[in-house]
Amino acid sequence: LSSERKKHLLEIASQYDLLIIEDDPYSYLVFEEGVDKTVLKSLDREERVVYISTISKILAPGLRVGWMLGPSDLVRRVEMVKQYVDLHSPTLTQYITAEAMKKGVIDRVISRAIPHYKAKRDLMLRVMGEYFPEYTWYSKPIGGLFVFTYVYKENFDAAKLLPVAIEKYGVAYVPGGSFHVDSRGANSMRISFSYPTHEQILEGVKRLATLLRES
Known part of the structure; x- marks a missing residue:
């Protein structure tokens, strides 16, 4: 968001x-210069923002440690639930x-992770531009680990097609409906570039493009 x-x-x-x-697990992974990374919580003067972040996306997935900033009474209730x-x-x-x-380990990891993931993002966007059909739209993320895609094809349902994608095409994604507050996200999907190698990104996007054309 802009300021x-x-x-x-x-x-x-x-x-x-x-x-x-x-919910802010990815602001540490911003690929572009001049992006306003000010967290909303830092602008909060009325204790209306509950800030949540984690170490698992930037240091190691197995380190399931996070933190929360917010109104003291709410934080205490969350502590009790935990x-x-x-x-x-x-x-x-x-x-x-x-x-x-x-010891500054996290800062060093982030400094290496940014160019690593930026190269993967750039590759995925380039290959999607080459192979995805014209009735798709996809985000050009300035950071994070995912590309979000909409498929403007009649009756396309990403959730229903996921088993087909896995079993027939050997490729997977997260159906986008989970990221919408209503039912409009059935034609969307979230695609990750975090774990796959460059070769797997290239092959995976090609397979996904074939699925989109044949479905």
Whole structure:
């Protein structure tokens, strides 16, 4: 969001007495220069933003450690729920995360990860531009690990086609309906470039393009 939209969002929250959940696992992975990475929480003057982030997307998926900033009474309630669910996150992973922060490991990992993932993103976008049919639209993300795609083809349902994609074409994606608050996302999908190699990205996009044309 631009700084203007962030301020406007806070104004709306104030006007209607709303809380905003700022889920922010990917702002550390921004590929372009000049992008406003100011978190919404830093602009919050009325305790209306609940900020959530994690180490698992930037250091190691197995380190399931995260943090939350928000109104103290709400944070305390979440702490109690966390205790009911699993008592606490593993002590070892908390120590590992703390030491990684103290010793600058995370900053070094991020500095290497950004060009690594940027190259993968660029490859995926280039190959999608070459092979995807003309009735598709896809995002050009400035960061993160995913490309979001819409398929403007009659009766296309990404969730229903997922088993076919896996079994017949050997490719997978996340159906986009989960990322919509209504039913309009049936024709969308989220495609990841984080784990696949460059060769797998090339082959995977080709297979997905074939699925889109043949479905």
